[in-house]
Amino acid sequence: MFFHIVLERNMQLHPRYFGRNLRDNLVSKLMKDVEGTCSGRHGFVVAVTGIENIGKGIIRDGTGFVTFPVKYQCVVFRPFKGEILEAVVTMVNKMGFFAEAGPVQIFVSNHLIPDDMEFQTGDMPNYTTSDGSVKIQKDSEVRLKIIGTRVDATEIFCIGTIKDDFLGVINDPATV
Amino acid sequence: MSDDETEFPDSTDSSGSTDELIEKLEDELDDDGADNSSSDEEAQSQDSRIKRLKSDSTSVTEASTSEGTTEQKSDGCMHPGSFGGICIHCGQKVDAESGVSFGYIHKGLKLDDKEISRVRDIDVKNLLNRRKLCLVLDLDHTLLNTTFLYRLSSEEMHLKTHTDSLEDISKGSLFMLEHVQVMTKLRPFVRTFLKEASEMFEMYIYTMGDRRYSLEMAKLLDPQGLYFKDKVISREDGTQKNVKDLDLVLGTENSILILDDKEEVWPKYRDNLILMERYHFFNSSCQDFGLQCKSLAALNIDENETDGALAKILEVLRQINYKFFDELQGDLVDRDVRQVLSSFRGEVLRGCVIVFSLNFRGDLRILRRIAERLGATCLKKHDPTVTHVVATDFVTKESRWAVEEKKFLVNRRWLEAADFYFQKQPEENFLCQNALVSGS
Numbered sequence: 001m002f003f004h005i006v007l008e009r010n011m012q013l014h015p016r017y018f019g020r021n022l023r024d025n026l027v028s029k030l031m032k033d034v035e036g037t038c039s040g041r042h043g044f045v046v047a048v049t050g051i052e053n054i055g056k057g058i059i060r061d062g063t064g065f066v067t068f069p070v071k072y073q074c075v076v077f078r079p080f081k082g083e084i085l086e087a088v089v090t091m092v093n094k095m096g097f098f099a100e101a102g103p104v105q106i107f108v109s110n111h112l113i114p115d116d117m118e119f120q121t122g123d124m125p126n127y128t129t130s131d132g133s134v135k136i137q138k139d140s141e142v143r144l145k146i147i148g149t150r151v152d153a154t155e156i157f158c159i160g161t162i163k164d165d166f167l168g169v170i171n172d173p174a175t176v
Numbered sequence: 177m178s179d180d181e182t183e184f185p186d187s188t189d190s191s192g193s194t195d196e197l198i199e200k201l202e203d204e205l206d207d208d209g210a211d212n213s214s215s216d217e218e219a220q221s222q223d224s225r226i227k228r229l230k231s232d233s234t235s236v237t238e239a240s241t242s243e244g245t246t247e248q249k250s251d252g253c254m255h256p257g258s259f260g261g262i263c264i265h266c267g268q269k270v271d272a273e274s275g276v277s278f279g280y281i282h283k284g285l286k287l288d289d290k291e292i293s294r295v296r297d298i299d300v301k302n303l304l305n306r307r308k309l310c311l312v313l314d315l316d317h318t319l320l321n322t323t324f325l326y327r328l329s330s331e332e333m334h335l336k337t338h339t340d341s342l343e344d345i346s347k348g349s350l351f352m353l354e355h356v357q358v359m360t361k362l363r364p365f366v367r368t369f370l371k372e373a374s375e376m377f378e379m380y381i382y383t384m385g386d387r388r389y390s391l392e393m394a395k396l397l398d399p400q401g402l403y404f405k406d407k408v409i410s411r412e413d414g415t416q417k418n419v420k421d422l423d424l425v426l427g428t429e430n431s432i433l434i435l436d437d438k439e440e441v442w443p444k445y446r447d448n449l450i451l452m453e454r455y456h457f458f459n460s461s462c463q464d465f466g467l468q469c470k471s472l473a474a475l476n477i478d479e480n481e482t483d484g485a486l487a488k489i490l491e492v493l494r495q496i497n498y499k500f501f502d503e504l505q506g507d508l509v510d511r512d513v514r515q516v517l518s519s520f521r522g523e524v525l526r527g528c529v530i531v532f533s534l535n536f537r538g539d540l541r542i543l544r545r546i547a548e549r550l551g552a553t554c555l556k557k558h559d560p561t562v563t564h565v566v567a568t569d570f571v572t573k574e575s576r577w578a579v580e581e582k583k584f585l586v587n588r589r590w591l592e593a594a595d596f597y598f599q600k601q602p603e604e605n606f607l608c609q610n611a612l613v614s615g616s
Contacts, residue, residue: 105284112265
């Protein structure tokens with residue numbers, strides 16, 4: 001799920017950036033540092049949308065760096081256990097398939113794929129129902145439910161399932 | 177909750193905030209402790225469980241319904257594997273140490289032994305039904321030869337201007353990869369080899385190079401990703417240092433063949449191994465193996481395309497595949513490709529009776545093993561049934577006897593070539609020189 005929240009961060013700035021463009025430098029450094037990172041609490045920071053407040057800078061003894069507490073607004077993405085998401089399939093193999101929903105990697109193991117879907121190997125490995133009516137392959141869009149999440153330094157890992165009602169392929173790339 | 181926690185609190189918990197729930201559980205557990213004549217152990221396990229509850233909040237809802245059972249199996253899940261540290265079946269956090277890492281398929285994927293066997297069995301059945309076996313290929317000196325740019329000799333410098341374009345990889349065979357500072361030459365016939373082998377085998381790459389290198393090479397060999405999509409195993413994926421194993425290959429021992437130029441890296445699977453003659457295109461490669469000769473590049477020649485090692489081995493593979501599916505009896509899953517391989521080898525020198533005349537005892541043992549594996553009979557002393565004498569270029573009693581009796585007097589390379597090519601080689605190409613000249 002996406003959220004638009006306010007976060008705070010202490011930014012350290014080297015004196016070479018002081019001067020007329022101090023604020024711009026600070027903002028671009030913030031964006032470079034924060035966009036694309038993730039944390040356990042807020043999830044993945046997708047983009048900084050605005051600066052709410054920049055506090056007074058404190059000069060650090062000994063180094064000359066200045067620390068500014070910056071409050072900024074940003075869009076974050078955080079998956080929750082039990083959430084239903086739409087994702088794009090990136091890789092299909094005999095163990096299940098991998099899908100991506102924004103910055104999040106989701107794995108749906110074949111234990112959590114309906115039993116009537118079988119793995120077919122080949123140029124475009126896929127999972128297909130016995131009558132061939134439903135096919136999951138690379139670039140298919142699927143609706144899945146998150147059953148577990150974990151965050152590490154730069155990535156969010158999720159486990160999903162499509163075994164419940166109303167889950168599965170939304171869009172077959174072959175017919176698009 | 178600090179920023180370093182790696183668990184998301186379960187926000188769909190309808191019984192209020194997780195803090196309240198933890199307090200409720202603590203109370204409950206404290207009551208239990210007072211009622212039982214609890215030993216220290218029980219109290220400790222309850223304490224540790226409380227501690228775990230506080231830091232591992234996703235399992236709070238599970239733990240509350242199954243007190244007394246172990247945390248991991250609380251919902252009966254066998255945890256067949258994990259992705260990023262969470263079970264792929266139930267989503268709970270799992271023990272980081274368990275399972276075999278299958279990072280070559282996708283980062284973060286680990287599988288439990290039972291799951292690996294399950295997938296392996298299904299996979300093998302699938303392959304066998306399509307008349308396919310499994311082939312594990314090495315990269316360096318087997319399918320290609322790579323050198324660092326700084327190691328190019330002066331005679332090889334001209335190659336820099338003759339490299340093939342990276343825009344159209346499938347047409348080229350000599351590539352310069354500036355971003356990693358190497359030049360790579362694909363072995364002649366390799367593209368045809370891969371295309372035809374892919375119809376009979378599911379192929380894996382298993383190399384001692386690092387992942388970045390192996391993925392680059394896989395792109396050169398297979399630009400369309402038809403053969404090796406998620407089947408490139410590199411050094412970092414290997415479970416043991418300096419040794420290759422079949423634990424990461426999703427196939428069973430009796431249906432896998434290995435093509436590698438080094439025997440030592442496959443200590444457990446020598447019977448599945450087909451040793452490849454090394455491809456030394458660049459000077460640095462010759463140097464690395466202590467060879468004094470000039471490299472193919474320096475001499476401006478290359479291995480013969482249609483008659484070289486890869487072409488010959490492709491034929492051998494074709495015949496082994498045929499023998500496996502059409503000549504062996506019994507259930508497909510019970511047939512053994514190693515049996516086919518050794519009986520195939522055993523035909524190569526059938527009928528040959530060999531006597532050795534060598535200086536080093538160590539060599540004798542190795543060559544004798546090769547000869548016997550190829551179906552030859554090896555004798556300790558010469559007698560009238562002998563057909564070949566394998567000697568060095570020094571004149572010996574045996575070599576003189578061979579010339580007198582008009583037996584074939586060949587050097588060890590005759591045996592080695594027969595081993596590489598699975599074919600008896602014409603003896604004229606491997607005659608011992610000096611013995612003939614001075615023999616009488």
